[in-house]
Amino acid sequence: MTALRDSTALAEWVSRTRAGIGEGRFPARAFNxxxxxxxxxxxxxxxxWCFLAHESEIPSPGDYVTRAIANNNIIVARDEHGEVHASxxxxxxxxxxxxKSEMGNASHFRCSYHGWTYxxxxxxxxxxxxxxxxxxxLKRKDWGLVAVRVDTYEGLVFGCLDPAAPSLxxxxxxxxxxxxxxxxxxxGGVEVHGPPDHWVADTDWKICAENFAGDGYHTPVAHQFGFNLGYFPSSGTTHSQGWAVSVPGRGHGIGLGHxxxxxxxGGFPDELVAGMKEAMSPAQAAVFAQTRTAVGTVFPNLSFLMQPFSLVPGQPGVRFVTMRLYHPVGPGRMEMYSWCLVPKDAPQDYKTEAYRAYTLAFGQAGTFEQDDFENWTKVTRSAASGLVRDLDFPYxxxxxxxPDPxxxxxxxxxxxxxxxxxxxxxxxxxxDYLAGEA
Incomplete structure (x- = not known):
């Protein structure tokens, strides 16, 4: 087994890995x-740019949540003027x-050690x-909390630790x-429905990010009971139909099942569909009209899944959306955050049913969530094995x-x-990032 204990060996490994990616290979050891x-x-x-929060988690002045980028714990707060800050x-x-709380409401934060107040x-x-x-x-203006650069897109709050990085x-x-x-x-867009499910798992974040970048290959195998019992409005035969769409040079990808x-x-209330078509461009509506399932990843570690799920097998499904963040906390170990997103303008009974479908399928104890994490933890464990760490996986x-014209x-x-x-x-x-070229 090749050691990566010094900078030269690590740089050579990164170089070999990048060359292998272009040839359809990726090393097992990268996952642990x-x-x-x-x-x-x-x-x-x-x-x-890393995801921090959804604006609907902090709707009112003083609302805050604490999140993380790398090993940095960050406060995301809405000030008295409605502006979002990260510190x-x-x-x-x-x-x-x-x-010390993960969420709450406060106009000021006071240190419990010496009483400095911000x-x-x-x-x-x-x-x-x-x-x-x-x-x-001491000049107070020189000693504020360390600010983290933030920007938003349609309610998603992202943070970046590099002031020189390109815009969001x-x-x-x-x-x-x-x-x-x-x-x-x-x-009206979407909002989170309740606080996120949150847990720690012995799983490498990259396995999850890859899976949600459009891995339709595993679904008929890992989740085959979903087809057999009628939870999915597709079959093992039709499930592969659709498109894999990526943004070269950015790392983002989405799988669109058709x-x-x-x-x-399908799966949305009729009264909501008209607003959706109005909110989207004609091209977006054309894509959406052909999409049964959409599973995508914003590089590096934010993912989404939208799919119909039949609460009563064989009956018409309700469409739900889950947003997921895989925060690495160590080699082969991560914190998992999972939200349910619901349309703000939807009837309350639809929101309730969508949340129920999300919980049963992809909540912390969801049936499909358990399928995935059982596999992901085993892949992570195997990646640390001495006999396999110099082996590649086929891609x-x-x-x-x-490209489909x-x-x-x-x-x-x-x-x-x-x-x-x-x-x-x-x-x-x-x-690109590991080589210092991004």
């Missing part, structure tokens, strides 16, 4: 290796954690014994077209695929939906 994890922390998560959750005096926008406004202790040597718009690179399939469900007999906009499906959306769209093209795009971008 201490040196790879450390390099991701240093070169990827400190440079990329490192650390007092500038001696480094104590400022906010507005929820990050400004230092209170220092005990300021006159007696500092004698004019440039980073998304046109993938907004496909994000709207999840976010423009009516003129069933010819599935009704356009050769669709190597010769040509009739597909109405942007990006690199190939058929069928079961395809490795999105994954090669994902890992190519990952390799």
């Amino acid at each position: 290796d201490e040196a790879v994890y450390a390099l991701e922390q240093d070169r990827l998560f400190t440079k990329a 490192l959750n650390m007092c500038r005096h001696r480094g104590n954690v400022m906010c 507005k929820n926008s990050g400004e230092l406004v209170g220092v005990p014994y300021m006159k007696e202790g500092y004698e004019g040597r 718009e440039d980073y998304l690179g046109g993938f907004q077209f496909y994000l709207d399939l999840y976010l423009k469900h009516g003129l 069933s010819p007999d599935f009704p356009a906009f 050769v499906m669709g190597m010769e695929s040509e 009739d597909f109405p959306g942007p990006g690199h769209a190939v058929r069928p939906y079961v395809n490795d093209t999105n994954f090669r795009t994902l890992w190519s971008r990952w390799g």
Whole structure:
């Protein structure tokens, strides 16, 4: 087994890995290796735009949540003027954690160690014994909370630790077209339904990001009972139909499952569909009308799934959307956040049914969630094995695929939906960051 304990060996491994991606190979050890994890922390998560929260989680002035990018705990708060701020959750005096709750409402944060007090926008406004202790040597304006760069798209709040990184718009690179399939469900957009499910798993984040970038290959196997019992409005035969769409150079990808007999906009209330068509462009509506299931990943670790699910097997399904974040906390270990998104303008009974479908299928104890995590934890464990860590996995499906000239959306769209093209795009971008070229 090759060691990656020094910078030269690691750089050579990254170079070989990037070359292999273009040939349809990817190394098993990438999914559970201490040196790879450390390099991701240093070169990827400190440079990329990473998802922090949905604006509907902090709807009112003073609302906040605490989230993380790499090993940085971050407060995401809405100030008294309605503006969203992100700040490192650390007092500038001696480094104590400022906010110990995962969510709440506060106009100010006061350190429990020495009492330094900050507005929820990050400004230092209170220092005990300021006159007696500092004698004019401390300027409050110089010692606010460390600000984190933020930007938003359709309610999604992203943060970036690199002030020199390109804009969020440039980073998304046109993938907004496909994000709207999840976010423009009516003129009012979407909102989170309750707090996120949240747990820790012995799973590498990259396995999940890859799976949700459009892995339709596993569905008829890992979730075959869903077909047999009528939970899916498709079959093992029709499930592969559709498109794999990626954004080369950005790493984002989406799988669009299509069933010819599935009704356009099926699974949504009729009164909602008109608003959806109005909110989307004609090209987006054309794509949506052909989409049964949409499963996609915003590089590096934010994913979405929209699909119909029959609460009573064999009956017409209700369409639900889950948004998922895979936050790495160690080699082969991650924190999982999972939200249910519902249309703001939808009837309450639809929201309730959509949340129920999400919970039964992809909540923390959801049937399909358990299928996936059982496989993902085993893949992670195997990746740490000494005998396999110099082995590659094949990513050769669709190597010769040509873009579909009739597909109405942007990006690199190939058929069928079961395809490795999105994954090669994902890992190519990952390799750019690890090589320091992104």
